[in-house]
Amino acid sequence: MTELSRIWRETEYRYNLIGYKCKNCGNSYFPPRDICPKCHRESIGKMEKVKFSGNGEVISYTVVHDAPPSFKRQVPYVLALIKLSEGPVITAQIVDSVEEKIDIGTKVHMVFRKIRQDGDSGIIEYGYKFAVN
């Protein structure tokens, strides 16, 4: 069982697609990170939260047939690498979309969905998925 606090502390980022922008170089990052990998110590105190538009493009995708127990009910599901319009590439599922319409280059947008369930009596976890435009 996952401890509630572990899920709770990431909800802001997962529910709203919030990452960080380095005020030193202007690069945006997702997942959230405290240090800019380009600017290193120059970025200390200069990383600020940024809400992404949720618009992006499929870089690559796969149909997952073999999944951990907490994803068993969703099999087969589409997992993708999505390049957000602001730059970062994130790993997320594509849902509510006809599989034939998903390809490299397909435009997608973020939707808020149930991600997984931690066993029969555990926490239900939510966050971002994407859908074809």
Next chain:
Amino acid sequence: MKVLSNEVYIIGAGETKFGELWDKSLRNLAVEAGLKAIENAGIYSKDVDAIYGANSLAGIINKQENIGALIADFSGLSADGIPSLRVESSTASGAAALRDAYLSIKSEEYDVVVVGGVEKMTDIHGSDILEKSSSILDREWEAFFGATPAAMAALIARKYMHDFNVDKEALSMFSVNDHLNGSKNPDAQFRNKLTLQQAMNATAVADPLNMMDCSPLSDGAAAVVLASENYMKKNKKEGVHILSSAVAEDYLSVGSRQSIYTLTSTKLAAEKAFRKAGTKRDDISFMEVHDSFSIYGLLELEDLGFAEKGKANKLVYDDIKLEGRLPVNPSGGLKAKGDPYGAVGVGQAVDAYRQLTGKAGDNQIKNARYGLLHNMAGTGASSIIHILGE
């Protein structure tokens, strides 16, 4: 009196069979491999200065930490107080332990060190293992959203095949080669040959990858004994020279990387390893590469510098065969020999030791002089390379 350089040699090697070993526990495996190695090296417990034990997932699969102490204890060495530490670097734990042991001799702290690697992966029910093995990814931002190691490899594979117009057949050929070599390795998990058709038509795991693109779940352990040149001369031992050891990192998440099909950690580690060893790519007689998924085999051929990006498919039909220009995975690789996470990197060293001492049996490569070992963590987050020679 110090008269010799502190070069490091492998003076003995041993491993368990890799596979689903229901009757053997984590500690049984570790002890079996360790004993085989020290017997092979012809040393005794009194000669051992330290043990470096590699393991990746015992904490969450077997619910056992404190692996260093466990190995020392059941090897009968606890009462002697011999230092025994566990090294963890995900699926590259084996090479990480080998490197730490190498550095400990290089630094002249020790003369004789036993390096072991062990993983017991079948002590867990069904698909629960996928929950555990996904800890080699970024748990919060990859695995949390349904990514598995196979899914991440599949994402890389699809983009690679798309951008370079590479057929799935090229990936399958890597598995076919592994199985052909594994069929001749008595320690391998799979001894069956694989036809291209079988490799192409296996059950889907994460499209475009199927079951024959994915390494299996494996139990297994491997060990090598390292010694300083000083110790070797004094005790009239012979061994295989570790010419270089190099490691480099990349982002943990695939999405954060500059290019999703470039293993930058492998590129950087390879440059360092070749420079330090003073060898050229043409000198390499064989390689063991970390092909936990077939796509990685192709990327590694490229990022180790043996093919241009997108061109590794030219090598997979003939060059990488046992009798080819550049034999790859003579042991059977991760697909056929097996993939017991923490043991893989040490197992590669066992194979290389056997090749370079002419004791590789049916897999022996003629005139093997230099071997390159590539062990990788996760989806390429760390790469550790060793070049071994005469």
